[in-house]
Amino acid sequence: MNRSREPSAPLSMHAKLLSEEEARLKVRNWRAEGKKVVFTNGCFDILHAGHVRYLAGARSLGDILVVGLNSDRSVRSLKGPERPVCPEADRIEVLSALESVDLVTVFDEQTPERLIGVLLPDMLVKGADWPVELIAGAAAVLQAGGSVRTVPLLEGRSTTGIIETIIHLYCPHVSGGKD
Secondary structure, X not given: OOXXXXXXXXXXXXXXXXXXXXXXXXXHHHHHOOOOEEEEEEOOOOOOHXXXXXXXXXXXXXXXXXXEEEOHHHHHHHHOOOOOOOOHHHHHHHHHHXXXXXXXXXXXXXXXXXXXXXXXXXXXXXXOOOOHHHOOOHHHHHHOOOEEEEEOOOOOOOHHHHHHHHHHHHOOOOXXXXX
């Protein structure tokens, strides 16, 4: 047995990760079966309890949850050159392992607006920190007869907060010497 090899990704990851075109066809088929398709998106860089509850909340609003994941390049353009902390392949694998997530597709733009226009889910969901009028893709979903909802966030949970805690606890010289 060759132990130096990186373990292969679980089958569930490969089954849940689809290209944009594959996702479009899958969403169309689910909708034809009468299933309510919910879409959400994000960077999901360091997955935490807030993410897990948010995704479960989004999934509870329909039959299927599709997650649009920002590519590494997209995350860097939004969050800066030090991000993402976890590479795209790892973020895909972690999201795919969640029971609440049915499909993951990656987008390279800063927002998923174009992707949402291609998929046209029944419902678009974001966290309650987003006003509905600022949610990318909302107009396309509403125009197609869908709905846009927000779900509550778990207070005090964020990837940035986790990073800041790690820096403060393990790299005090980086955070200005605070103890």
